[in-house]
Amino acid sequence: MGVATTVGLTGCTGDLQTEASAPSQHPGGSPTxxxxxxxxxxxxxxxxxxxxxxxxxxxxxxxxVRAFSAECTHQGCTVAPDQDRGRPTFACPCHGSxxxxxxxxxxxxxxxxxxxxxTATVEDDMVVVRI
Ligand code: FES
Numbered sequence: 001m002g003v004a005t006t007v008g009l010t011g012c013t014g015d016l017q018t019e020a021s022a023p024s025q026h027p028g029g030s031p032t033x034x035x036x037x038x039x040x041x042x043x044x045x046x047x048x049x050x051x052x053x054x055x056x057x058x059x060x061x062x063x064x065v066r067a068f069s070a071e072c073t074h075q076g077c078t079v080a081p082d083q084d085r086g087r088p089t090f091a092c093p094c095h096g097s098x099x100x101x102x103x104x105x106x107x108x109x110x111x112x113x114x115x116x117x118x119t120a121t122v123e124d125d126m127v128v129v130r131i
Contacts, residue, residue: 026069026118028130034120035127040065045081045088045101050131054078055118056090057127058101067120067129068104072097073113084108090115 034048040059047070048055054070056079068090070079077094081101084091090099097109104115119130 024114024116026116028119030131031128032131033126034067034129037122037125037127040127045090047080050129053131055129056081056115057120060102063122065120065122065127066102067118068115069118072111073106073115074109074111079115
């Protein structure tokens with residue numbers, strides 16, 4: 001875990017889509033351990049499978065982790081951590097949408113809506129997601 005995979009990036013423009021609104025928020029649920037914090041250094045991203053879902057994690061700081069559904073808001077392909085011109089991104093292999101790792105907002109490609117966000121916390125030595 002914690003390793004970005006290489007995916008196709010065709011069709012990306014790098015421009016923010018003005019139609020994007022604030023990320024939608026998952027209503028929350030049971031706190032579920034997702035990943036040891038040592039496996040998600042500050043500034044890194046990871047893809048994890050929890051309870052049949054694939055989630056994308058981004059560690060903003062020592063105490064702040066963002067978690068998003070990996071289901072692309074365009075047509076449902078699985079989005080994964082990647083690099084876009086030297087910066088981290090969440091990229092969709094199907095039609096090239098990219099999503100900001102801190103907000104889930106799409107840029108480039110056909111996706112218009114942000115990834116669904118889940119509440120994530122750092123508790124003891126674990127990243128915990130309410131799913
Ligand atoms: S399904 Fe992700 S860009 Fe089309």
